[in-house]
Amino acid sequence: MPQCKKCGKKGLFLKIEDDTGLCLSCNGSFAQEGKVLTQKITEAKNKAVIAKDPGKIAESCKAVVQYGNELIALHQAYNLQPSQVLLDLIETCKKKQELAEK
Numbered sequence: 001m002p003q004c005k006k007c008g009k010k011g012l013f014l015k016i017e018d019d020t021g022l023c024l025s026c027n028g029s030f031a032q033e034g035k036v037l038t039q040k041i042t043e044a045k046n047k048a049v050i051a052k053d054p055g056k057i058a059e060s061c062k063a064v065v066q067y068g069n070e071l072i073a074l075h076q077a078y079n080l081q082p083s084q085v086l087l088d089l090i091e092t093c094k095k096k097q098e099l100a101e102k
C-alpha cells in the first residue's frame with residue numbers, strides 16, 4: 001500500500017510522487033520551501049561568481065553554505081536524501097570562503 005514518507009498517510013488510492021515518495025500535499029510544501037531556498041542559493045552563488053573583492057566572495061560563499069545547510073535540513077525533515085550536486089556545491093563554497101578569508 002502506498003505510504004507517504006513524511007506524514008505517514010497511507011491508502012490504496014493515495015497518490016505518491018515517484019521521485020520523492022511523498023503524498024501530493026507533503027510534496028507540494030516541500031517543493032515550495034525548497035524552491036525558496038534554491039533561489040537564495042542560486043542568487044548567493046551568482047554573487048560569489050561576479051564578486052572581485054575577497055570580503056564579498058567570502059560573504060556570498062558563506063550565504064551559499066548557510067542556505068545549503070538549510071536545504072539539507074529541509075530534505076531531512078521530509079526524510080529525503082539531498083542531491084550530490086548540493087553537497088558538492090556546499091563543499092566548494094566552504095573551500096572558497098576559507099581561501100577568500102586568508
Ligand SMILES: [Zn+2]
Nearest residue numbers: 004007023026
Ligand atoms: Zn504526506
